[in-house]
Structures are given as structure tokens and as C-alpha cells.
Amino acid sequence: MLNQRNGSSRIGVIGGGLGGLAAACTLAARGHDVVLFEKNEWLGGKAAVLEEDGFRFDMGPTILTVPRVLRRIFSEADRRLEDELDLVRLDPQWRCYFEDGGVLDLNEDVDLMGRTIEKFTGDPKQGEGYRKFLELSEHLHRVSDKFFFWKSVEGIRDTLDMSNSFNLQTLKEVASLRMGRSVAGVIRKHVPDHRVSQMLDHFTQYVGSSPYNSPAVLCSIAHMQTEGGVWYPIGGTRAVPEALAKLAGELGVEFRTGTGVTRILLDDNERVRGLVTDRGEEIELGAVVSNMDAVRTYHELVGGKAAKRFGRETAEPACSGVVLYLGLNKRYDHLQHHNFVFSKDPEEEFDWIYQRGEPAPDPTAYVAAPSFSEPGVAPPGGEALYVLVHTPYLRPHHNWAETLPAYRKTIIDKLARVAGMEDIEDRIVYESALTPQGIHDRYRVLNGAIYGLASHGKFMGAFKPGNRSRQVEGLYLAGGAAHPGPGMPMVMMSGWIAGDTLDRDGIVERVRTPSLSERHEMATVVP
Numbered sequence: 001m002l003n004q005r006n007g008s009s010r011i012g013v014i015g016g017g018l019g020g021l022a023a024a025c026t027l028a029a030r031g032h033d034v035v036l037f038e039k040n041e042w043l044g045g046k047a048a049v050l051e052e053d054g055f056r057f058d059m060g061p062t063i064l065t066v067p068r069v070l071r072r073i074f075s076e077a078d079r080r081l082e083d084e085l086d087l088v089r090l091d092p093q094w095r096c097y098f099e100d101g102g103v104l105d106l107n108e109d110v111d112l113m114g115r116t117i118e119k120f121t122g123d124p125k126q127g128e129g130y131r132k133f134l135e136l137s138e139h140l141h142r143v144s145d146k147f148f149f150w151k152s153v154e155g156i157r158d159t160l161d162m163s164n165s166f167n168l169q170t171l172k173e174v175a176s177l178r179m180g181r182s183v184a185g186v187i188r189k190h191v192p193d194h195r196v197s198q199m200l201d202h203f204t205q206y207v208g209s210s211p212y213n214s215p216a217v218l219c220s221i222a223h224m225q226t227e228g229g230v231w232y233p234i235g236g237t238r239a240v241p242e243a244l245a246k247l248a249g250e251l252g253v254e255f256r257t258g259t260g261v262t263r264i265l266l267d268d269n270e271r272v273r274g275l276v277t278d279r280g281e282e283i284e285l286g287a288v289v290s291n292m293d294a295v296r297t298y299h300e301l302v303g304g305k306a307a308k309r310f311g312r313e314t315a316e317p318a319c320s321g322v323v324l325y326l327g328l329n330k331r332y333d334h335l336q337h338h339n340f341v342f343s344k345d346p347e348e349e350f351d352w353i354y355q356r357g358e359p360a361p362d363p364t365a366y367v368a369a370p371s372f373s374e375p376g377v378a379p380p381g382g383e384a385l386y387v388l389v390h391t392p393y394l395r396p397h398h399n400w401a402e403t404l405p406a407y408r409k410t411i412i413d414k415l416a417r418v419a420g421m422e423d424i425e426d427r428i429v430y431e432s433a434l435t436p437q438g439i440h441d442r443y444r445v446l447n448g449a450i451y452g453l454a455s456h457g458k459f460m461g462a463f464k465p466g467n468r469s470r471q472v473e474g475l476y477l478a479g480g481a482a483h484p485g486p487g488m489p490m491v492m493m494s495g496w497i498a499g500d501t502l503d504r505d506g507i508v509e510r511v512r513t514p515s516l517s518e519r520h521e522m523a524t525v526v527p
């Protein structure tokens with residue numbers, strides 16, 4: 001039973017993905033009374049786990065970057081990230097396999113990587129170009145930190161405080177974002193070598209978008225990764241939602257798993273007053289954070305005039321994907337923890353996925369071999385191989401039950417041919433798959449999208465719906481389809497922003513003393 005005594009001082013969180021959990025932790029640490037509704041029986045959303053026949057697979061995200069976001073969330077409750085998660089830094093960050101037999105490791109040290117690229121391409125200019133690209137990436141990262149991150153942003157006007165900080169320097173920084181240019185264009189200007197540029201293109205796959213249509217500011221992801229590192233949490237990426245759920249529980253968050261939300265209730269002034277669950281309960285609340293897809297939140301849970309004002313009925317979803325979970329009776333020692341097995345022609349591949357809307361005949365496969373860092377993921381000598389291929393978001397005519405068998409063969413053939421796994425088919429002792437339809441049904445996303453809304457548009461592609469609703473007072477958004485976008489670190493930042501904004505708006509009273517005093521808070525949590 002809900003504690004009705006607190007009435008409208010309760011805050012409801014819809015969805016227990018990483019975004020919802022981050023919001024719940026932040027709000028509870030600030031002293032709020034929080035109840036979280038999750039339609040599934042587990043918490044963590046896409047960061048789910050599959051355990052079968054002695055194999056353990058992370059089902060969704062596997063590459064963890066920008067750990068300072070997690071650090072900030074834990075520090076809200078005066079906890080140290082190091083005490084909550086056992087994180088291993090991976091360097092090389094990825095191993096890349098190319099059709100021509102070339103193999104290139106992405107190292108975090110920029111100079112070392114520059115030298116490696118010189119050797120790999122036989123051209124000193126490519127190494128120098130990489131260093132220059134990383135300088136630009138660092139600059140874009142710093143500007144993003146200043147104008148884009150850690151606050152609710154929906155458009156260019158929100159990024160600039162026109163009255164206080166809008167000056168010549170600001171104008172210069174905005175101009176330096178290279179608006180109007182694409183990620184692929186900027187990469188090729190610096191590093192024209194087709195294999196290295198293909199590797200660098202793949203940073204935009206973290207946001208499920210084409211590098212040819214994504215704004216140049218997303219080149220900042222390269223520096224976020226080289227600076228902050230790529231990390232593996234022992235226990236799998238699944239350990240991240242588990243640690244957040246543990247923290248939330250200790251801070252007093254009430255979890256209602258197995259409970260979907262069917263409606264957000266508004267009062268006559270279009271202000272949130274509660275929600276309705278799929279069990280027919282009507283629950284009074286002071287505010288709501290929705291971790292459900294932003295477009296579906298407005299059109300399915302809010303409705304009416306507010307949904308009309310929000311619009312975006314035709315918003316473009318990010319890409320979807322097919323994941324193969326392959327339990328092998330062999331480890332491939334030549335693999336790193338994270339590997340990319342690239343397509344022949346990236347332009348053609350992205351054209352299939354993002355323009356034509358059909359699976360690419362020659363796809364890039366991302367391969368995780370987690371026994372590299374944690375042998376216990378598989379029986380001795382085996383591997384819990386995870387293979388992800390990006391596909392278009394779901395179209396009405398897609399039928400993945402029919403498409404999967406042939407596409408699986410395309411993927412397996414690619415691994416055997418390009419990544420030295422010739423006998424893979426004979427080594428599979430356990431197998432399962434997740435298709436775009438499965439992703440759509442399990443996580444209630446937009447058209448099977450893995451990463452929320454696409455970041456397409458060379459000017460405004462990076463902007464998503466803001467974390468504080470402009471349409472409905474008392475509604476906040478967290479997750480991959482809200483600012484600042486998808487991927488583990490960004491959705492957790494989105495949850496933190498939603499929680500922080502709601503708390504600062506002061507529309508719901510705190511019911512407990514915050515975990516940190518205001519002064520301590522300022523000293524510890526500023527990133």
C-alpha cells in the first residue's frame with residue numbers, strides 16, 4: 001500500500017531504467033518521498049541480464065563511459081563510486097577488424113594512438129590528423145559541458161543565459177560548435193583514411209544515429225571516451241542498475257515493479273496531480289518524472305491539449321538492433337573485451353539503416369567478449385559472446401520472426417570471415433536473440449528504438465525534449481528520449497537533471513533532511 005499520508009508531497013517516477021533510477025536516487029538523497037513504478041518485474045530497463053546454462057550475458061548496454069556521472073549521483077548521498085562498484089578500466093578500448101584483414105586497436109592515449117595510426121596507414125598526416133581531431137573533440141566536449149550538460153535544455157535559447165552570460169566569448173564558443181556540419185564530414189577532413197574514419201564514425205553509434213546526418217558537436221564523444229575511459233563493472237553492466245537500485249532502496253524509495261502506468265492525471269490548470277496504474281489505482285502525487293519514452297509519455301499518458309502542444313508525433317526514432325547471445329565452448333583469445341567488425345562501406349551501411357530503413361546486407365557487428373575481464377561469465381574455457389548489429393527502427397512491414405534466421409547467418413558469416421572466428425557456428429552451445437520487436441515490447445520504446453530519438457539534423461540534431469516539461473507543470477522527463485540523450489552516462493545525467501530541476505523548482509516539499517547539507521553539496525557534487 002502506498003503511504004497516502006504524504007499525499008501530494010510524493011513524487012512518482014514512471015520507469016525503472018537507468019534514467020528513472022538516477023532520478024529516484026537524486027530526489028531521495030535530496031530528502032524527497034519517491035515511489036517508482038516499473039512495468040517489468042526487474043529494475044534497470046534495457047540494462048537487463050540473461051543467465052542460462054552457466055552463461056551470463058548483459059542484454060543491453062555493455063560499454064560504460066563517463067563514470068563521473070555515476071560518481072555525481074552517488075555523491076548526492078555522500079557515497080563514493082569506488083565503494084559501490086568494482087570498475088575495471090579497459091585499454092585498448094576497442095579492437096577493430098576490417099574487411100581487408102587490417103586490425104586496429106583504439107587506445108585512450110592520444111599520442112600513442114596517433115603513432116599507431118601513422119603505422120597502420122603508413123601516412124604521418126593521418127596520425128597528426130587524429131591528434132587535431134581529438135583537440136577539436138576536447139574543445140567541443142568543454143563547450144558542451146558549459147552550455148549543454150547538467151541542466152534542462154530543449155533548444156539553443158536554453159543553453160545561453162541571454163541576460164547574464166551572453167557576450168562575445170559566448171558567441172565565439174557557439175560559433176565553434178561547427179553547426180551545419182556533420183560528424184562524418186569533420187572526421188574525414190581530419191583523418192581521410194577510410195578505415196580510421198570508419199572507426200571514428202562509430203562514436204555516433206552510441207546515440208544510434210548516422211554520422212552523415214549528426215551534428216558535428218557529437219565529435220565530442222571521442223574526447224569524452226579517451227579522457228574518462230571505458231570501464232567494465234565486475235558483475236557486468238547489470239551491476240550499475242543494481243547499485244543504483246540498492247542506493248535508492250537505502251534512501252527510502254518505494255519500488256512498485258510489475259506495475260505499469262497508464263495515465264498521468266492533470267488538474268484543471270494542467271498541472272500534474274497523480275497517475276493511474278494498470279491495476280486501476282489512482283495515486284495522488286505532487287510531481288512525476290517519466291522515464292518512459294518522451295513522445296509516448298505525452299501521447300499515451302498525458303494526451304489532450306498538452307500532447308498536441310508537445311507535438312513531435314513524427315519525431316524520428318534512433319536505430320534499433322539485433323543482439324545474439326552466444327554461449328560458446330571456446331574463448332577466442334585474439335578478441336579484446338570490446339570489438340567492432342566493420343562493414344565494407346560505411347556510407348552504404350548507414351544508408352540502408354537510416355535512409356532506406358532496411359537491415360544492411362553487409363553490417364558492422366559489435367562483439368563483446370566479457371570473459372576477457374571476468375572469466376566467470378561462462379563455464380571454464382567458454383565465452384558469453386554478445387553480438388550487436390544496428391538495424392533500422394521498426395517499420396510496419398518489418399517481420400523479425402521471419403527476417404531473423406537469414407540475418408543471423410549474415411552476422412555469423414561476417415564474424416567467421418572477418419574476425420577470425422572460423423569455427424564459431426560449431427562452438428555455440430547456447431543461443432538466444434533479441435530483435436527490434438523484442439526491444440519494442442520489453443522496454444515500451446518508440447518503434448523499437450534502442451537510443452530514444454535520432455540525433456539527426458546538422459544544426460539542431462543534438463537537442464531533445466527538455467527535462468522540465470514546457471507543457472505540463474509538475475512533469476519532468478528522464479531517459480534516452482530526453483535531454484541530453486541516450487547511452488548509459490547520458491540517461492543517468494538526464495535522471496540527475498530531472499531530479500535536480502524538480503528539487504530546485506521547489507514545487508514539492510522535502511519530507512526528510514537531504515543527505516548532504518547545501519554547503520557540502522556544492523563542494524562535493526560539482527563535476
Ligand SMILES: Cc1cc2nc3c(=O)[nH]c(=O)nc-3n(C[C@H](O)[C@H](O)[C@H](O)COP(=O)(O)OP(=O)(O)OC[C@H]3O[C@@H](n4cnc5c(N)ncnc54)[C@H](O)[C@@H]3O)c2cc1C
Pocket residue numbers: 014015016017018019020037038039040044045046047059060061062063064065206259260261262291292293321323388439442443444445450451478479480481486487488489491
Ligand atoms: C542492445 C543494446 C545495447 C546498448 N549498448 C549500449 C552501450 O554499450 N553503451 C551505452 O552507453 N548504452 C548502450 N545502450 C543504450 C542504453 O542501454 C540506453 O540508452 C539506456 O539504458 C536507456 O535507459 P533509459 O532509462 O532511458 O530507458 P530504459 O532502459 O528503456 O528504461 C525505461 C523503463 O521504463 C519502463 N516503462 C516504460 N513505460 C512504462 C510505463 N508506462 N509504466 C511503467 N514502466 C514503464 C520500461 O519497462 C523500462 O524498464 C544499449 C541499448 C541496447 C538495447
